[in-house]
Amino acid sequence: MLHAGVDIGSKTVKLVVLDDDRELLYDSYERHLSNVRETLGYTLARARMRFPEERMTIGVTGSAGMQFADLLDLPFAQEVVAARTAVERRIPQVDVAIEIGGEDSKILFLTGGEELRMNSTCAGGTGGFIDTIAGMLDMNAGALNYCAHGCRTVHAIASRCAVFAQMDVRPLLNEGVPKEDIAGSVFDAVAAQCIAGLACGRPISGTVALLGGPLHFLSALRERFRLRLGLDDAHLEVPPDGHLFVSEGAAFEAWDSVPYGLGELIGRLESVPWDRGATLERLPALFATDAEHDAFVRRHAALAAPRADLSSAEGRVFLGIDSGSEAIKYVLVDEQGRVLRTYYERSAGSVVEAAQAMLVDLWKHLPLRHDGTLAVEVAHACVTGYGEELLKRAFALDSGEVETVAHVRAARELVPDADFILDIGGQDIKCVWLRDGAVDDIVLNEACSSGCGALLSGMAWSMNVRLDRFLEAAVHAQRPVDLGTRCTVFMTSRVRHAQKEGAELGDIAAGLAYSVVRNAVYKVIRARDAASLGRRVVVQGGTFMNDAVLRAFENLYGAEVARPALAAHMGAYGAALIARDRAAAGGRSGLLSRAKVERLASSKRTEVCGRCGNACRLTVTSFDDGDAVRTFTVGNRCERGLGDGAEDNGLPDLFAYRYKRLFAYRALPEDAAPRGAIGLPRALGMYDLYPFWHTLLTRLGFRVVPSRLPVAVLRGQALETIPSESLCYPAKLMHAHLVELAERGVPAAFLPYVRAEGPEGWSCPVLAGYPFVLDANVGFVHERGMRLVMPQVEAVLGDDGPDGRLAAALQEALEPVAHGLGLEEVERAARAAACEQVRFRADMVSAGRAALALMAERGVPGVVLAGRPYHGDPAANHAIPGLLRSYGFAVLTEDALPAGTCSGGAGKGVSGPAKGGRQGEAVGGDAAPVRAGSADDGGTSRWEHPARILRAARFAAGRDDLEFVVLYSFGCGLDAVTVDQARAVLKKRGRSLTALKIDEMVDLAATRIRVRSMVAAREERLGRGDAR
Template identity: 45%
Template sequence: MERIPARMTMGIDIGSTTVKIIIVKNGDVVYQQYERHMSQVRPKTLELIRMAKDVIGGGELTVALSGSAGLGVAKAAGLPFIQEVFATGEVVKSYAPDTDCVIELGGEDAKIIFFTGGLEERMNGSCAGGTGAFIDQMATLLDVTPEQLDTLSLGSEKLYTIASRCGVFAKSDIQPLLNQGARKEDIAASIFKAVVDQTITGLAQGRRITGKVLFLGGPLYYFKGLQREFVRSLGLSHENAVFPDMGRYAVALGSALFAEKAGQPMTYEELVGRLEAAASESHAARYLEPLFENADDYAAFLNRHGKASVGRADLDAYEGDAYLGVDCGSTTTKLVLMAEDGRILYDYYSANRGNPVEIIREQLVKILARCGDRVTVRGSAATGYGEDLVKNAFSIDAGLVETMAHFKAARFFDPNVDFILDIGGQDIKCFKVRDNAIDSIMLNEACSSGCGSFIGTFAQSMGYSVEEFAKLGLFARYPVDLGSRCTVFMNSSVKQAQKEGAGVEDISAGISISVVKNAIYKVIRAHSAEELGQSIVVQGGTFLNDAVLRSFEREIGHDVVRPAIAGLMGAYGAALYARELALPESSLISAEELEEFRHESRSVTCGLCGNHCNLTVNTFGGGKKFISGNRCERPLGRGAGEPLPNLFAWKLEQLEALKPLPGRRGKIGVPLGLNMLENLPFWHAFLTALGFEVVTSGVSTRETYIKGQFSIPSDTVCYPAKLMHGHIADLLEQGVTTIFYPCMTYNFDEKKGDNHYNCPVVAYYPELLRANVSELSEPGVHFLYPHVGIHRPAKFADKLFHNLRAVYPDLTLREVREAARTAYAAYDDWMKAVKAEGRRAIAWAREQGKKIVVLSGRPYHIDPEINHGIDRLIASFGIVVVSEDCVADLVEPVKVHVLNQWTYHARLYNAAKYVTAQPDMELVQLVSFGCGIDAITTDEVRDILEAGGKLCTQLKIDEITNLGAVRIRIRSLLEAVEERERSHAATK
């Protein structure tokens, strides 16, 4: 860097998590400081300036501020402010004018500034995914410091797919990997790769990052692993990837440059005086009623909830049988050793620290040593995310899905329980109970804003433990009204409250209230307290927070039962289940075997079939091994076996069997995605009849997505649409220069609804591709995307003839009409074959006594990259899988509460109605994140199923491949059905 201002200037960059100060004097940087402010923005800024008193001396200086939290300080102190993008621009103009693009990552802010090809800035809105705060959260999840996370990443061997658009999604992806024993080195590198992907797709949004790239901000300065992943993903040369030493202070330096032009000279004393006055300012905010009026009010509350307790016995004095329950949860590990009569002999509750196996080993050593010869562990059971791992590691007798474990525990405290709400670290589980069996299950799909980790993250950001932070809110006089919003938006609300003078205790109380509102209105989606039930049991570690419990009771308007062991309910339920097993002898690992216990894990890619699953192989010594990440049985050494009927797999096989035939008009490409998956038989027959060699892109893989990610303009569109960019790239790589992908407002009219539209994304995505995939505009490439109406056979051929003739002047109307007749016949045969295969599968299932799941969604959900093997996962439970189009014709069209105008959804409603009349069928709905229409359809499907006495199971899917949460949903469904059947049988 060459140019430094001659006047003494100070630039202050107050970001979302840090304060940076830089002072330039006589052409040299004489002071620089970079510290986290822990939400104490103004006091920390004052502290750093006071530390620079000797450097400033008795002369004058000019000052300017910048940063996401700097505007309020600047206004209050009467100091110049420069928006951080312009501050960065000042630095680039002065010191690196040949820069083509700047990527800057801060604590919670991320931005890209394009200089070449027209100045353009793109910045994250309200989402802190892909920023320093995201990296900090992930380090906490792995129980390492951010510095250790970086070191780990440099030793990686493979990458996993991890979401970064929100820390909530990422935790849902990482926790199962940890519980399955994946290497921390690989997870660490995957976290950094997720940040890179978020920058490319979420910020660049289709504009390519090329040329000389300047990387600024603390995360890009400190994390070498992050630097490596950016260079790899963008394919940058050493010369074009610039990570300057002053990268952390770029915005502060830009502010100093601005201060030289806009600042008013002042002394050190005057500057400090202005900031002291600003720090003492306080503004009104929206306040709520205090949670407790006084200590007596709180004491009465504690006394009432203290009655829901379980007895305890001294393990060192107890003699007899005992039962062990282990709950390896998303963020914590819990163990309970229970006496024969239900009393607790021993319990343990702690964070996973990224290594649940070692934690459980340590606890088992303690437990078995204290049991000696007096206590015999007669049975053991495991539950939670890490159930399979710990069951295999320690030879635990049985496993049960966590929903059933919590149900058993809740019923122990209240046999009449009709609603259970469990709020854990990342998960919310809600169970409605009817006839002594679980009637419906609701789980948070991807948002943990109503969970314990939500509170924990804020506590940590403010420098408190969770316990300290929670207690602060109990007697807050002015709890801040934060509403019911997601974590990302809440960050902004908390910052605003801090700027307005709210204290930590007020924010603590406000967050507890917000957690409750999110649980009730986002997950349960209740309209009134009566919907929840009369006998409510709340549990999970989050309800140990008295502020959360008080907020919940206030919100619903009546008292609930919180067991004293709210955080241990999963483990206690598992222990109760172990007792129910009535085993003569337990297979639990012995004290002697624990002494020799060893645990190692390694990551491999399976090549035994086309799934190419990312496997985690855990070895425990003595020949014991546990493999996770598999979607079929082959990695387990069980062979392929006789496959059960699976309509998802069958339909994909039929489509892959449509091979290109040589044609006189040459090759034409068709992207194999969205509606083209179902309509391929139509277009393949049509184009083949016209003399084209029809070439399709390959079946989607993760590589398909990566090929096209640079041209995706929106990070919020559904994953099936994002994949289309890769399918276009695939066709071009195959040398196909003519691509046919028509726009279709309407689908075939199946006479099931009020209309037969395609959704807007399906209907018009070809236009978006044409505008964003630059290769489609290159000379010699023809992208044909005519607007056609396949719902009108009489007019279809004539209209499409005019579209095609512009490119193929030798076409005749007669041959287009003949090709159309061939296409409609092929599509008719295709749909008949699908329905016939569905009937055959159902008949086979009933002959064999198998249950049937109607796996419902869109035609493109048969794509294995979109469904991530959910169909095979369901089949692995011995269930026959059929699709909604197999049964949608078997009932009269359903009347729903909304305008039924979408073809795919009309099928879905009909399928749900049909399932309600079939005792051996359940419906599972696949929903793509980013699908706005499904916000309506999911409620309608739930109403249809619940009115017919069926459970509603909806699985939200996107580009993330980990099926841990999906497995829990499916098992919960199956065990709830079995529990209901047992209950019904017992009452007959």
């Protein structure tokens, strides 16, 4: 008897045939490109050629398998169960098995208590993720694997979904990071995601098997798993048929079922009726008739920039370049602003090479006089986009401009009465509101690019269809599929479902066009309705060159909008106009000549920066044009890494001051600490209450040992202990700090549960309850013998000193490590600790007053950089405070603002109602407490730290010399609400908010765009003379 197993996954169809001795007789591994039914029929037909008459039991598994098991009346096994069965039969010596598929991954703990786990809906850390990034780099997975073996430097890349990863990869490409390093970093990110997202805090130990297609075919990926898990050859199992294990498991699960001939099965597959897409929800067609489409095309072709013939041009010309996330463009204009030539090509992951080809095209098309000299002279070249700094250095361009400003400049040139501009590019969305022709507000997508062109191009690529054909089909679709407005990865699942239901290509493409604009309007702009955007709306960017996307937006908006004929070139067009504005009379561009462009050579080296404590690993690219060498540096977390010798501007950075002041406490010498050592992990709540806890424990006779990770790294034991991939990054960092203390042999760690810091506001649930999460997941720490001291504290500080319930809770928790500890001793220590916490907060307010005074004296602006206290961790804030300071801003924290601005919650003189004044008003130097419902602008919160942010927003909104920037973490529901509340507070005063969403991704390129956009909006606001 023969036994077959079929695994119908999200990307492939696998079939195996075994004999009674479990020997593999036949196997097939085919990508189905979403044509699942056809590929299954082809796979079975090929197997029938080998086994024309034999009968066999047949089991089915896989994410797409259940539907076909039902259609063919075959036994179905859930894929995790099938994987376990195969491992038990094939490699019973294994303790843990990790299997990666096209859009799912699994981990099987087979000893020490069996657990079978599978990833969530998100396809991060899977083969589909690898395929997406490989396509972005213009290669397949095999070529990515080859590149990864040459990796020398691993960069931080998020792998929880391909969309976020592209936000990391694109800046690396635009900054000239070698593809080898990017490929290795992608595989490292996949390994990290699988370990953290699947193990969820359970140690991966013993013998580990690596299974599934990606781990079978991609040797560099296997190596990254081996390094991440610290495995030697004796504890690593890589079966030669590991990519077929799940299908073999299906065969084992159906071992005793009814046998069939393959011919019988093929006949049944062909005869089963299939109602294509009957269960799918539908949307209105983009165009009701062809005539409607024709009228639409004519209308949008009318908005064109003035043009002139380049071949007859003379005199000075001006070059604008846009190095975008997916393509590189240029526009050349004359002194009248007429367009002489345009250029558009995909960068295909090689920005410098693409720019070389672009500039050769420019020089090749410039007209010549009869004597062979150029008839025109490039007077100025301006560049914008993600690759701005790289191309400026590589090709000696004259200036750069942030892309929001370039796009606004172009739009105002063509549509002077525009009051709203929406630009959707490959990976970003720019929304600009104009008032009286000047910028009134700017909003950019925070990180996710699910409403951008990358979604459409990625979907087309995954379906093996050219993008132009994909979108042309959308235009003519009559029954678009409603794919929702959620994250790209979840929409991918909806697309897969639609394909399995038999939806037509055009219906899916049109549904995606609707999804892109819905995400832009409702997720990024967060408009109540599309009509609230403005009266005269201009849309631009490469994505809007697609008629399907534009029509979907007009249908949603409910009116006609303006799309310039240069929509895909608007960044370059704006840069060209800016170049014309900036060109000096009679000046000449420093742009490299054609000969220098063609012979430009580059080389790279890596070095560790020693200019500050970050110790960044830098990639330095040298560009040699034969006459001069220019360098470009990436990897620096602060401006010192550029090594350009720029002097410090002397502006206050209260983030740096706070960090230094917060941890400026000395520990007792060993001989002066009768109760021994106790560790304080410098993460989460310690960034607010460290002065309190350090003082209290020192007064009780402990030698306080702080963790020493100025820039924590989540690797090894720390990574394995994280219980959920959806945790915010600051919570994940707590694991690194605790593991570091355990590795140093610290006997105990102090991890208080704090429900509220003061009487008026609650602590974040994650921040408050995280000690219990750690206790349940840090097996490594317990194995090292470290005791976790976890007092449960209702409140730390009252209106007049420490909370009255505090001492008893501390005495009970500390008793096991401090025998004979008396209640009165704890009470005395708590009073001293409360006084020190008051002193710390008073010092912060004093530093804030000094900073505001210096701003007034020097006439410089400042930024209130708000966020949670733990965003003061250098690992969490990625040197963003220093970046803001480098743009000429003094940087203030929300707890450094004058009293009455933020919650004191720190005892007498700092907390408590302001006597004789309104809530939030500075009276006698005292701060008012946080009270629900105290504001008339909707900005209230019962949560301690969100309330501080809202008070800080009110303070910044009332001062022309302050901008408001808020840091918030992925996965934080409270912060997501708080940011919207703060934005409303500022908007009521005619001011805007800049939100920077942060986690382990270190993408300062995107942050710089947001900061420079804020600067541009500020300049426009002040130039217009707005008082608020």
